[in-house]
Amino acid sequence: MVGIRAKQKEKTRRALIDAALNQLSPQTTFSSLSLREVAREAGIAPTSFYRHFQNMDELGLTLVDEGGLTLRQLLRQSRQRLAKGGSVIRISIEIFMDFISNNSSVFRLLLQERSGTSKEFRLAIAREIEHFKSELADYLHTERQLPTDLAEIQADAMVRVVFSAGADALDLPPSERHLLAEQTIQQLRMIAQGATSMQQAASTDATSASN
Amino acid sequence: MVGIRAKQKEKTRRALIDAALNQLSPQTTFSSLSLREVAREAGIAPTSFYRHFQNMDELGLTLVDEGGLTLRQLLRQSRQRLAKGGSVIRISIEIFMDFISNNSSVFRLLLQERSGTSKEFRLAIAREIEHFKSELADYLHTERQLPTDLAEIQADAMVRVVFSAGADALDLPPSERHLLAEQTIQQLRMIAQGATSMQQAASTDATSASN
DNA sequence: AAATTCAGCGTACACGTGTTAGCCTAAATT
DNA sequence: AATTTAGGCTAACACGTGTACGCTGAATTT
Incomplete structure (x- = not known):
């Protein structure tokens, strides 16, 4: 049993990873990327980020x-x-x-x-x-x-x-x-x-x- | 005649360059360096920075x-x-x-x-x-x-x-x-x-x- | 001597940042 | 059925940022 909850969590975790990846470009370094930008792109509140990464x-x-x-x-x-x-x-x-x-x-x-x-x-x-x-x-x-x-x-x-x-x-x-x-x-x-x-x-x- | 004014300007320009150089370290990228930090280290007001570099x-x-x-x-x-x-x-x-x-x-x-x-x-x-x-x-x-x-x-x-x-x-x-x-x-x-x-x-x- | 130039300053603004605290609600556990 | 868990939310904070504006006073030019 995977749990519908665990599944959702994995999904938004993935969304965060993809969000970061999508924002990277010749003009944007990872280290110039802010937590808030990533959260915004992933469609979650900035504070929710911490539920997935420290x-x-x-x-x-x-x-x-x-x-x-x-x-x-x-x-x-x-x-x-x-x-x-x-x-x-x-x-x-x-x-x-x-x-x-x-x-x-x-x-x-x-x-x-x-x-x-x-x-x-x-x-x-x-x-x-x-x-x-x-x-x-x-x-x-x-x-x-x-x-x-x-x-x-x-x-x-x-x-x-x-x-x-x-x-x-x-x-x-x-x-x-x-x-x-x-x-x-x-x-x-x-x-x-x-x-x-x-x-x-x-x-x-x-x-x-x-x- | 170099001008006592031009001499001073060159001096603080140098101070800015050295300030930047001094702040660089394994923990500090140039791109993570802020104008204000550099100005502070060089001992001038942030706004004076613009007298030397755009x-x-x-x-x-x-x-x-x-x-x-x-x-x-x-x-x-x-x-x-x-x-x-x-x-x-x-x-x-x-x-x-x-x-x-x-x-x-x-x-x-x-x-x-x-x-x-x-x-x-x-x-x-x-x-x-x-x-x-x-x-x-x-x-x-x-x-x-x-x-x-x-x-x-x-x-x-x-x-x-x-x-x-x-x-x-x-x-x-x-x-x-x-x-x-x-x-x-x-x-x-x-x-x-x-x-x-x-x-x-x-x-x-x-x-x-x-x- | 008078007029001009200009390096440097202080104030102020609008903005984006990381992070804390506390609430809500649906899922999971008992 | 009752309780606990936990992902997501809003609000709020303190802070650092770049830069526009206008002033001052000494060096320079007229």
Whole structure:
């Protein structure tokens, strides 16, 4: 038995989350969003907000969690697409750019609060990015036979480049995003190439040393 | 003749700039800073603020310009250090990390407003980063004999990685920044290595095609 | 010496903010 | 059927905000 009361509560909680999401725009930061604005958009009295969240920060963290979840689901989708053949790098970037286009408010929120005032926000977002990164490092290690430390560093560099490019993509008209995506793909290949070169150099060193 | 009046005006203008800079902290964004707070810190009446800046945005842009200038001056310093020998990458990263430690408020401002609400801010900061990038691309082209397009892409990737690492450095205790710096150095070398590999691959392709 | 300029000030206004206290009413529990 | 629970409401508060207006007095120009 869910309870008609609990159902209603969940519904207006959802309304609050959506209200916040809807108000976010290139002109509106989450941190510039007021409790009253959100409540108004959700169609409830300002004071009722407290029945659902202790304060705006708690709402914001919920948004971050939801955004991170969406991103991770897309990553899984990415691996499925990969099974059908194609370049990992290209597919991942395309998926990522799609995410940015379809969830620009959430992605903007992640970027903004990543360097925002609240340590809790920053940590939550760092955690999301860490997921992204470690899954990539795992892939590089198991599928590409890179030693773990090199895989870690490569994954870190790649994630940095991708997120940075994603940030720039937000300010680009959709027509020009393609170009940025292509450049990013090339950069990731550059990094991948560099990593394997370094690995080979290291292993031949080891070989010649053991001879 | 400068005029005792003009001198005074410049002085309180400076006071406003410094007041803003002083109020910035991990807990205080520039955009969360109010005109009245700045005026109070500078020791003038709120309404007097308007004798110097049209609004807070204008003050903020001034801060961005000053910060960018500082960074570029450091770059020149970097080239001087280079003349005495040493790795470009290592020296550049060390200088950059120093900048972040000594000007953390300004760097934080750059990061935050890079994805902020004001398009003017975003453009101003993009311009500063562009400087950084094109000087690096120039260097890669002329000193390292890379073709311009490859130099551009490499420089872009490097700047993305460095700024991203810089952002993370802000949240690290100074003692742990060293480790991050070393990792970043390795990542830049990875990128450099990848770029030269790609260049060689391209030129041997061209050679074999012409045979 | 007289006239003008202008940085800085105090007052005042209208407005949006977060949050408290207390009431209402339908759902849930006893 | 009686009681308790809890989401939603209105009213009210104290406070900080940006900015318009008009004044003052010293520096500057005429």
